[in-house]
Each structure stands twice: as C-alpha cells, then as structure tokens.
Amino acid sequence: MERSPKQQYLLVKRMIDEGHALGNHGYDHDPATRRGYKSSTTSEVKKDFLDNHDKFVTLFSKHKGKFTGFTCARLPGDGRFMHEYVAMIANEIKLPHVGWNVEFSTNGLMGHLKHKDWQGIKGVAGSRDTFPASTNIILMHDRHWRGKDIVLTGLIKQLKKNVIFQTLTPVPSGHSVIKYPK
Amino acid sequence: MRVPEKQVNATMLVMFLVLLAACRAMTQERFLTPADNQYKATTVPLVWLHTGKHLLVGDQWLFSVDEKKFSPLTRPEEEKVLWALLLSPDNKQILWFDGKKRLIPGGIEGNINDSIVIPSWLSDKHINITTSVNVVFWLNEHVIFVQQFDAEQPAPYACGYFRIDNEQWTRIPDNACLEPSFLHLFKVSALTDDLFMLYSAGEGLHALDLVKFTPLTQTAATQTLLGEITLDALVPVQTQIQTGNTLAVSLNFPCKLASGKTIRCIEAGKQGQAIYEWSVNTGALKPRWTDLPEGSVLSPDEQRFAWVQADGVCIGKPGGGAVVCTQLPVSLSLQ
Numbered sequence: 111m112e113r114s115p116k117q118q119y120l121l122v123k124r125m126i127d128e129g130h131a132l133g134n135h136g137y138d139h140d141p142a143t144r145r146g147y148k149s150s151t152t153s154e155v156k157k158d159f160l161d162n163h164d165k166f167v168t169l170f171s172k173h174k175g176k177f178t179g180f181t182c183a184r185l186p187g188d189g190r191f192m193h194e195y196v197a198m199i200a201n202e203i204k205l206p207h208v209g210w211n212v213e214f215s216t217n218g219l220m221g222h223l224k225h226k227d228w229q230g231i232k233g234v235a236g237s238r239d240t241f242p243a244s245t246n247i248i249l250m251h252d253r254h255w256r257g258k259d260i261v262l263t264g265l266i267k268q269l270k271k272n273v274i275f276q277t278l279t280p281v282p283s284g285h286s287v288i289k290y291p292k
Numbered sequence: 293m294r295v296p297e298k299q300v301n302a303t304m305l306v307m308f309l310v311l312l313a314a315c316r317a318m319t320q321e322r323f324l325t326p327a328d329n330q331y332k333a334t335t336v337p338l339v340w341l342h343t344g345k346h347l348l349v350g351d352q353w354l355f356s357v358d359e360k361k362f363s364p365l366t367r368p369e370e371e372k373v374l375w376a377l378l379l380s381p382d383n384k385q386i387l388w389f390d391g392k393k394r395l396i397p398g399g400i401e402g403n404i405n406d407s408i409v410i411p412s413w414l415s416d417k418h419i420n421i422t423t424s425v426n427v428v429f430w431l432n433e434h435v436i437f438v439q440q441f442d443a444e445q446p447a448p449y450a451c452g453y454f455r456i457d458n459e460q461w462t463r464i465p466d467n468a469c470l471e472p473s474f475l476h477l478f479k480v481s482a483l484t485d486d487l488f489m490l491y492s493a494g495e496g497l498h499a500l501d502l503v504k505f506t507p508l509t510q511t512a513a514t515q516t517l518l519g520e521i522t523l524d525a526l527v528p529v530q531t532q533i534q535t536g537n538t539l540a541v542s543l544n545f546p547c548k549l550a551s552g553k554t555i556r557c558i559e560a561g562k563q564g565q566a567i568y569e570w571s572v573n574t575g576a577l578k579p580r581w582t583d584l585p586e587g588s589v590l591s592p593d594e595q596r597f598a599w600v601q602a603d604g605v606c607i608g609k610p611g612g613g614a615v616v617c618t619q620l621p622v623s624l625s626l627q
Contacts, residue, residue, distance in 0.1 A: 142497055143473035143522070187494040188474050191446030217374065219526050220493050221478035222425045222443035224391045226374045237423070237443065253496040253525045253558060 119173050122166065126178055129277055133208060134180040137162040142187025152198040159183065159203050182208045211246035213237040214265060215254040231268055233261040244274045336587075336600045336620070337528065341383045341400075344591045347598055347605065351377040353621060354400065355605055357598075360618045366402040381482050382433040385456075389428050395436065397456065411461055413450035414440050429480035429488075435508065439469055439477060446475060453507065464507055468514045473499030473522070483533040483541065487518075491529065497554070498523040500531070502541060502572055519572045523547055525557040530589060539572040546586055549577055565599075581610055 113121065125132055136158045141150045163180065170177040183205040189195050190209060199207045214236050217226045223235035242248055248269075255262045269275075339348040347355040353362040368375055368388050378387040379400075388396040388404075395408040414424050423444045431437040431453060439451040449470070452463035470477065474494030481489045483502075490501040500523070504516040523529070523545065530544040544567045547557035555577075565584035568577045581590070585606070588599040596609050601617055608615035 142494060143499060143520075144475065145473055145520075187497055188446075191475055193446075215526075218376070219478075220476060221391070221427055222423075222476050224425065226391060251496040256525070256558070 115169055115172070119169050119175070123170075123173075123175060131181045131277075132179075134159050134162055134183040134203070134205060136186055137165060139186045142189070144188045144191065146187070147189060147192045147195060152194055152202075155185070155189075155195055156198055156202055159199070180205060182206050184208045209247070210249040212242040213249040215251070216258050216261060219254055228265075229268060231261070231264050233258065234265045241272045242269075244276075246273075338587065338589045338598050338600065338605065339379060339530075340589055340591050340598065341379075342592055343383075344593050344595075347589075348377065348379065349600075349605060349620070351375070355618070357607060360616070362618075362621050364621075365400075366398060366404055368396045368404060368407075378428060378430060380430045380433045385430075385433065387428070387430070387436060389426075393426060395428065395454075408454065408459075410438050410440075411452070411463070412440075413452060413463055414442060414447075425476075427477045427480060430482055431508070432482070432485060437480070437507065439480075441475065441477070443476060451507075464514075465512055468507055468510065468512050470503065470505060471515055471517075472501055473520060481531055483531060487533065489531045489541070493526055496525065498526045498529075498557075500529065500543070519570070519575060521570070521577075522554045523557045524554050527557045528587070532590075534569060541570045541572060542580070542590075543568045543570050543577070544589065549579075 122132065136155065138158060140158075141147045141155070147155075163177075166177045183199045183203055184190070184207060185192070185195050185199065190207070196207045199205055213223060214228070214234060215223050217233050217235045219235065223237050225236045225239040226234075228234045228236035228239065229241070250262075250265075336350040337348075340346075341348070345357055347357060348365075349355050349362065351365070352367070353364055355362050365377070365386070373390045375388040375396075376391060378389060379385075380387070384400055386398045386400055388398065393410045393412070395410065396404060396406075397408070398404040410426050410428075412424070424440060424442050427439045427441075429437055434456050436454045436456070437451065438453070439449055441447070441449050448466040450463070450466055451469040452461055454461050470480065470488075470490055472490040472492035474492035474497070476494060477490060477492045479491040481491075483489060486504050486506050488503055488505050490499075490503060492499045492501070500521045501517060502519040504518060505514055507514045518539070519541075521543075525547075527545050527547060532542040532544075534540040534542050544565065545555075545557065546565045547555045548566065549568075550556045564582065565586050565588045566582040567580045567584070567590060569580050570577050584597060585599040585601065588597045590597055590610070594610070596607055598605060598607050600606070600620070604617045604619040606615050606617040
C-alpha cells in the first residue's frame with residue numbers, strides 16, 4: 111500500500127469497523143511466480159505472513175489501537191496453485207485461503223477471460239458467460255481498469271441489477287480453501 | 293464489497309454526464325474526439341510491418357504511411373466475434389483467432405481460408421472445457437503453435453502445432469510445452485526462429501520471459517529460460533530483438549524503472565511511453581527513448597514513431613520534428 115503508516119492504519123481500521131473480512135496477503139508479495147514458489151520454502155513464506163501480521167500489531171499499537179487479526183489469507187500471484195503453500199496457510203497460519211468464482215477484466219487483456227463483451231457490455235471480458243450467483247466472489251483487480259472508468263461503471267451497474275453485493279464476512283471456520291460462502 | 297450509496301450515486305452521476313457528453317460527441321463528429329483519446333490510445337494497437345511502409349491499425353486496417361491511406365483488412369464474416377489478429381513472422385500471412393478454439397488463416401493482401409478448429413487435448417485430462425484456454429502464436433511462417441491450459445487448475449499444459457502446408461496437427465509431450473512465470477499465459481511473440489517472449493499474468497502482475505524454444509527438433513524440455521522481468525500491471529508491451537554482438541531486446545511499454553524487482557507501470561498514463569534496451573546477459577535495462585506519446589511504436593529502421601492521437605494515426609521522428617496525423621476511419625472511431 112503506497113500510503114503513509116497513518117493512512118494505512120486509518121484504512122485498515124475502517125475496514126475492521128465496517129465489518130469487512132481482512133485478508134493476510136504476506137508482507138512483500140514475494141514469491142509470486144510459480145518459479146519463485148518452487149525456489150522458496152513454506153517456512154520462508156510462513157515467516158512473511160507472520161511478519162505481515164506483526165507489522166499490523168505494531169502499527170495499531172502506535173496508534174493506541176488493537177489489531178484484531180486477519181480472518182482469511184491469500185498467497186500472492188500463482189500461490190493458489192501451489193498445494194503445499196495453501197496447506198501451510200490452512201494448517202500453520204490457521205486461516206482459510208480465499209479464492210474466487212468469477213473474474214472480470216477488460217477485453218483482450220488476459221486470454222483466460224475469453225467471454226469478450228460480456229453480457230453485451232462493450233469492453234468487458236469475463237471468465238464465464240453467465241451472471242455470477244449472488245453468493246459468488248468476484249475478482250476485478252484494480253490494476254486492470256486504468257483509464258476504463260466508463261467500462262467499469264457499466265459492468266458494476268449491470269451486476270447490481272442482477273446480483274446482491276455483500277460484505278465478505280464472517281469467514282466460515284474450518285475451511286482450508288474457500289470460495290465464500292460455501 | 294459494499295460501496296457507500298452516496299459515493300456510488302455521485303460516481304454514477306458523473307459517469308452519466310461523461311457518457312452523455314461522449315454520445316453527443318459521437319453523433320456530431322465523424323472521427324474520434326479528444327474525450328476518447330485515453331481510451332483510444334490504449335485500445336487501437338499499431339504494428340509496423342518489416343518494410344516500415346505499412347502499419348496494422350486496430351486489427352482492422354492496413355495503413356500506407358507514404359500514401360496516408362487506410363485499406364481495410366479482409367476479416368472473417370462473423371461480425372459478432374471479436375477476432376484477434378496474429379501476424380506471421382514473414383508479415384505475409386494473417387491468422388484470425390476467435391479467442392476460443394477457431395482459427396482462420398488469411399493473407400495480408402485479403403484472402404481468407406477455411407476455418408481450423410483447435411483440437412481439445414485437455415479433454416483427456418478430464419478438465420472442465422469451459423475454463424480451458426488456447427494460446428496461439430506463429431512458431432515460424434509455416435507453423436502455428438497452440439498451448440492449452442485450464443485457467444482454474446494447475447494441471448500440466450498441453451500443446452501442439454499445426455503445419456500450414458499439410459494442414460496437420462501434431463501434439464507434443466506435455467513436458468515440452470512452454471513454462472511461463474505465471475500459469476495464465478496470454479501471449480507469445482516470436483523474436484527469432486528460436487527466441488520467444490512469453491507474456492503471462494498472475495494476480496495483476498505481468499511477467500515477461502525470454503526463452504529459447506525448439507519444439508520441432510526436441511521432444512522434451514524444449515525451453516531454456518534466458519531472462520525474466522516482472523511488471524506491476526498488464527500494460528501493452530512490444531518487444532523486438534536488437535542486432536549487435538550481445539543478446540538484447542528492445543522493450544516498449546509505458547513504465548519506469550524502480551529500485552525493486554518489479555517495474556512500475558500502474559501509473560502508466562502519467563509516465564509516458566518508453567523504450568528500454570534489455571541486456572539479456574546482464575539483466576540491465578537502459579532507457580533508449582522516454583516520454584513518448586502513449587502507445588508509440590518505433591519503425592523497423594528506428595527513424596520514426598507512430599502513435600494514435602485523438603483524431604488519427606500520427607507519424608513523427610524521434611527527438612521531435614514534424615508530426616503528420618491522418619484521421620482514423622469511422623469503424624475505429626466507433627469501436
């Protein structure tokens with residue numbers, strides 16, 4: 111997060127106060143590639159996630175607050191495809207690893223989003239051609255929408271006509287890998 | 293994922309006004325308006341042909357630079373399909389790809405051949421075919437290569453190639469497929485007969501892998517990784533092998549170098565387009581041209597740039613000088 115420590119604190123505190131699930135994504139987003147994971151170890155990545163937790167504990171204590179902890183986690187990059195790392199998150203960090211059901215981006219950006227002009231919305235590409243179910247998690251990475259505000263607004267408008275947006279919380283306990291809610 | 297209603301309403305109002313303004317502009321103007329500039333600059337790709345005399349514009353037109361004339365490419369008739377254009381290394385053939393499983397070869401001069409259906413090699417792995425992806429590229433001017441994967445499963449890749457001359461598919465062993473940094477391979481560019489740039493995406497990151505790849509002469513482990521770079525956004529990238537004694541690649545993207553491992557592109561619009569020389573032996577990146585108009589592409593003789601501006605395709609020399617712009621055809625202005 112390219113924000114000052116105070117801004118980071120206020121943002122995360124607001125997320126907690128509004129009842130959002132807070133996910134641990136590790137501290138330095140490394141490793142991210144499959145090659146990177148293969149040359150790393152689960153203990154190194156575990157330390158990165160624990161360090162990230164500790165950073166927030168320290169940040170909150172500086173502002174006389176109490177960090178309530180993460181409720182889910184997600185490995186950076188292609189970590190979701192690395193079974194031993196996902197198992198480490200579930201068994202050692204003791205958090206469910208979060209996935210998604212449907213992904214949207216803009217036309218032509220990524221080959222796996224092959225349903226172009228999704229539901230007639232020009233410029234939008236989806237991982238499936240149908241509307242998400244109301245219980246699905248949708249991934250729309252902010253990095254993919256630069257300069258495409260009109261396209262994004264059109265997509266959200268169409269989605270809101272057909273699905274109900276909910277806060278991603280609480281995360282069910284006992285799930286090692288979730289596409290919430292099960 | 294809940295967004296405050298007031299914020300949404302305010303945003304929607306602003307967006308509605310922008311849309312209204314854009315619609316009004318489109319009805320009054322035959323060509324692009326300045327309001328479309330940011331969108332157009334990133335969505336109308338330009339590709340120089342080797343001769344430096346023509347540009348492919350938006351996968352729809354061939355632009356004669358000297359004559360300042362657009363000629364329409366002959367596209368497959370199904371207009372509802374968003375066909376992607378893949379230009380052969382010899383610049384003579386075009387492959388239209390529907391993004392799913394159909395290919396239509398053609399010539400740059402206008403002919404269109406029968407459609408080719410890509411085999412489903414993943415089906416024998418019991419993979420959900422609705423999430424399977426085909427990545428298609430020219431291995432050379434005679435061979436089209438296809439790599440398949442399931443976007444949601446870390447199963448092995450499947451791959452094979454199609455020979456244009458005998459119209460035969462050949463599957464190669466899974467362990468001979470390309471191995472990009474991220475599972476989601478989305479583009480492959482041929483730089484020479486055996487050097488390729490792999491573009492893959494993972495969670496918003498964008499990896500470029502330079503590999504030596506020789507699937508026609510070997511049966512397994514055909515890839516040798518020569519270099520890798522990670523960008524922090526999925527921005528358009530053009531690559532070109534540089535001539536010289538050492539292996540170097542010209543990287544053209546709207547990004548800036550940073551002290552960390554990842555190149556910064558997120559605020560690309562504010563950074564302008566830049567062309568870097570990537571020394572593959574040392575891994576060093578050295579700027580060649582910076583602060584170029586967004587989407588600029590350098591001609592093969594390195595004497596001029598082309599880019600899309602609000603009202604058309606512009607051609608100018610590196611370092612300044614006269615710029616000549618030619619208005620885009622209507623079909624592109626309505627994209």
